[in-house]
Amino acid sequence: MSTDDIRIERKGARADLILNRPRRHNALTEAMWLAIPELLAPLAEDESLRLLVVRGTGGSFASGADIGEFETAYATLERAExxxxxxxxxxxxxxxxxxxxxxAIEGVCIGGGCGLALACDLRFAAEGSRFGITPAKMGLAYPFNDTKRLAEAVGLSTAKDLLFTGRHVSADEALQIGLIDRLLEPGALAETVSDYAALLETRSSVTARITKAMLTRLEAGQTDEDAITRQWFLDAFTSADFKEGYRAFLDKRAPDFKRRQD
Structure with missing residues (x-):
């Protein structure tokens, strides 16, 4: 794989995972899929990181898995697995x-590209984007985890419709059914994402980390508090962020969560 096909670009407290095969509308090769865990691992440990943005180049998000690899990828059951x-x-x-x-979605967001977007916490899209999940057009099944993420975003009935038909969805409909969270005018996507990253930079990374962990357990089916979630809640009170947050509140100033308090 060319290192330019998928890469990380760092912008202060924000990191971008960039899909860069514009001639193929950023179709993901097997090597690109395999690179994602390796690229994300060091970022997961970076305390200065506030937001990971996934985006494509050339006016597209991603057209899915690279169909050019399918003949060899699905040659045998073992290879397909x-x-x-x-x-x-x-x-x-x-x-x-x-x-x-x-x-951050513009242009096509189809198949595995839509799966990639659904694996993100939030989806902002530009007007004119197109969405689709298309295993029904290829005689394939959609994996359980991917199906679960889709159903959580749009509901069971709409997930059934999208998977049964494999139809494409406009950006307006995507917003209506909950597939995306914000729909933006052409040219406003990059600025809005930058503004959102800047906002998160002023907020507590401790809050974000614990909140995401809580919601992950909720999505997995947990219905009641347990010892782990209770401890996460209590741990926040001993964090440097909480010390800075309540001192800022008492001082009637904006908190600076980049500070490290003892």
Whole structure:
């Protein structure tokens, strides 16, 4: 894989996971899927990171897995399992990333590209974007984790419709059904994402980390508090962020969570 096909670009407290195959509308090769966990691992441990943005180049988000690889990828059941596991590992690494994640979508967001967007916490899209999840057009099944993420975003009935038909969805409909969280005018996407990253930079990373961990357990089916979630809640009171937050409140000033308090 060319290192330019997928890469991390750091911008202060924000990191971008960039899909860079514009001639193929950023279709993801097997090597790109396999690279995602490796690229995200060091960022997960970076305390200065506030937001991970996933975006494509050339006016597209991602057109899905690279169909040019399918003949070899699905040549045997064993090979298909290896290939599918690699895709799942990439999507799960993004879904399990401990910090807030945002898909910045323009152009096509189809198949595995839509799966990649659904693995993010939030999805902002530009007008004119197109969405679709298309296993029904290829005689394939959609994996359980991917199906779960879709159903959580749009509800069971709409998930059934999208998967049964494989139809494409406009950006307006995507907003209406909950597939995306914000719909922006052309040219406003990059600025809005930058503004959102700047906002998160002023907020507590401790709050974001614990909140995301709590919501992950909720999505997994946990219905009641347990010893772990209770401890997460209590741990926040001993954090440097809380010390800075309440001191700022008493001082009637904006908190600076970049500070490290003893």
């Amino acid at each position: 290896t290939y599918s596991n690699g895709i799942a590992d990439g999507l799960n690494a993004l879904a399990d990333f401990p910090k807030p994640t945002l898909a």
